[in-house]
Amino acid sequence: MIPAKSFLSTAAVADTPARTASSWSVFWVASIAVFLVSLDGTLLYAAFGALRAGFPKASAAELSWVLNAYTVVYAAMLIPAGGLADTHGRKRVFLLGVTVFITASAACGLAGSVGWLVGARMVQAVGAALLTPASLSIVLAAFPQSKRALTVSVWGAVGGFAAALGPSLGSFVIQSVGWPWAFFINLPIGAFALWRGAYLLNESARSATRRKVDLVGIALLVVAVGAVALAIVESQSPAWTRADLTAAASTGVIAFVAFIIWAKRVREPLIDLGLFRHPTYSAVNVATLSFGIAFAMMFFAFFFYMSNVWHYSEARAGLAIAPGPLIVIPVAIITGRLAGRYGHQPFLVGGALLYAAAGLWFLLVPGTEPSYVSQWLPGLFLSGAAVGLVLPSLSGAAVSKLPVQHYAVGSAVNQATRQIGSVIGVAITVLLLGHGAVQRSDFNAVYGLHIGLALLTAVLCVFVNTRPAPRPA
Secondary structure, eight states: OOOOTTHHHHHTOSSSSSSSSOHHHHHHHHHHHHHHHHHHHHHHHTTTHHHHHSSSSSSSHHHHHHHHHHHHHHHHHHHHHHHHHHOOHHHHHHHHHHHHHHHHHHHTTTTTSSHHHHHHHHHHHHHHHHHHHHHHHHHHSSSOOOGGHHHHHHHHHHHHHHHHHHHHHOOOOOOOOTHHHHHHHHHHHHHHHHHHHHHHOOOOOOOSSSEEEEEEHHHHHHHHHHHHHHHHTOOOTSSHHHHHHHHHHHHHHHHHHHHHHHHHHSSSSSSSSSGGSSSHHHHHHHHHHHHHHHHHHHHHHHHHHHTTOOOOOOOHEEEEHHHEEEEEEHHHHHHHHHHHHHHHHHHHHHHHHHHHHHHHHHHHHHSSEEEOIIIIIHHHHHHHHHHHHHHHHHHHHHHTTTOGGHHHHHHHHHHHHHHHHHHHHHHHHHHHHSSOOOOOGGGHHHHHHHHHHHHHHHHHHHHOOOOOOOOOO
């Protein structure tokens, strides 16, 4: 495995920054880059219609890889990227990641074919994976131990807010100046992060030990997730026979089994399976997978509904979804403060049930005639509050009971699990709604799955126990 000093350990040894820059200045520089990464993961939900118009010969299944290629590579690269930050220095890896990310963003905006766009998205994902763990290490190193719980909550809230804001901002940008600007928008923001990061950030002490990167494990994980996603999105394609679909799904299953066997036998696997001996950690990661699927389905389906049922323009749809993301950050910050006192379980279970209620609202209330304030806005308030309760709590609970030496890898695996859930969620949504004539009844299955996955998340989170031990009198 990548040793447990992966992407948080370097930060753990420093309680104050070496430079005189304020801790929050460092925080915001590092968080700007993570904001871009999280934003990019969901911004293209709003671009799907524009991409279909821009590449009319491409099928919905082919275009889904513009989203899923990024997410699959990002998930697989997150874990080894933390080890690279330890080996080569967190500042250096952070700045390299930002550089790769914005360079690939420019290539995405200039893409003249779907193949080019998918390839550039994969490179973009490598940059995102490099900068994400380095960013968290930088943030933790800038604050004393007493403030790290709050810091991690705010850092997670920034990412959650960006992921929720992505569809709204994307719809406005795409309708205003075209889909390439969904990528070009990264350039000035990323350049600012590079400029300020080069000046403000401190380089960490680099490890003398050169850690091996489990290339076989990465390849097996990419094939496993990618093949399953491929089988889902192509399951209704006339060009794919049942034998083809069975072969794709079987390849994914075989690759996943091979990944587990490899992880048990190799000396330094991508993921230490011993992490899953902790009941809370296992429950949190399965819950992260189920919630990640539901989260992606909800946001992706929103634009299908607005454009096909209510016939909103992309800019109007973006404005319509905005109230939900605006609720995420304040709820996440309050949750982060209270979870340190009461544990994560009540917020996880309550948030998941609230998310199920949001799915039930969308299933039963909105009709074919637009009535935004009475039919859609209450559901947005429910879903925004639920995301603010659940996403930061999943990240915190994942590592709460792990031994210190497993904290870094444990956090990276949890983030990767959420990305894998996003891949599956996008694939299912494309399967159910990616055909030409989408009707109101087509959304019943989407919201039914949304409710079921949210309830599953709530059940799994019952087994989460992160409540602090009572202090002695």
